[in-house]
Amino acid sequence: MESIETIIPDNEGNHLVIVLSFYDDNDKTGTFQIPQEFVELDIADISIDKLHIDLPLNLSAFFKMCQWLIDQFSIFPNAVFSFICSTDPLETHHSAMASEQYRWNLFENLYQRNIPKLTEMGIESGDIIVGTDGYQTFARVFYRIKHAPVIHLVIQHLTNKYSA
Numbered sequence: 001m002e003s004i005e006t007i008i009p010d011n012e013g014n015h016l017v018i019v020l021s022f023y024d025d026n027d028k029t030g031t032f033q034i035p036q037e038f039v040e041l042d043i044a045d046i047s048i049d050k051l052h053i054d055l056p057l058n059l060s061a062f063f064k065m066c067q068w069l070i071d072q073f074s075i076f077p078n079a080v081f082s083f084i085c086s087t088d089p090l091e092t093h094h095s096a097m098a099s100e101q102y103r104w105n106l107f108e109n110l111y112q113r114n115i116p117k118l119t120e121m122g123i124e125s126g127d128i129i130v131g132t133d134g135y136q137t138f139a140r141v142f143y144r145i146k147h148a149p150v151i152h153l154v155i156q157h158l159t160n161k162y163s164a
Helices: 025-031 057-076 099-120 147-163
Strands: 002-009 015-022 041-051 079-084 123-130 137-144
Touching: 002 057, 015 057, 057 079, 057 099, 079 147, 099 123, 099 137, 123 147, 137 147
Parallel strands: 041 079
Antiparallel strands: 002 015, 015 041, 079 137, 123 137
C-alpha cells in the first residue's frame, strides 16, 4: 500500500501527522470488486494523529490539515478518501463524551466549514457507522459525483473491514 504523509505544525509545539494510504490495483479489483471501468479510481484511507499525545493542539493545525486534504483532491482527480474516527482514549474537557464522538464532532465542524470548497470541486460525501456492537465509530467517504456508481463498494468494504 503506497502512502503520502505530511506533518503540520500548530506553531505551539505540537503537530498533526496526516497519512493517505492508497489501496493497490489488486485490492481495488479483488477486495473492493471495483468494475474494470473504474480501475483508475484511487482509494485511500485518511489517518490523522497528533505527534505529541499529551500536548494540546492549536486549531490552526486542523485548518491547515483541511486545506492539505482539499489539495489532495486536486492532485488526485480520481480519488476516493475515507476517514474513520479512532476509538482510542482521548484526553478532553468533555469527559461525558466518548472519544470517537468527540473526534467526529470536531471532524464534522471542520467538514462543515469546507463544504463550499468541496462542492465547488464536485466532492460529495457519505457517512457510515462501522464496527461491531460496543465498538462502533463513525466514518465518512469523500468522492466525486462521477464515482457515485461504485461508492457502495467502498462503503461495503469499510463496513466489513471494521465489523470483523
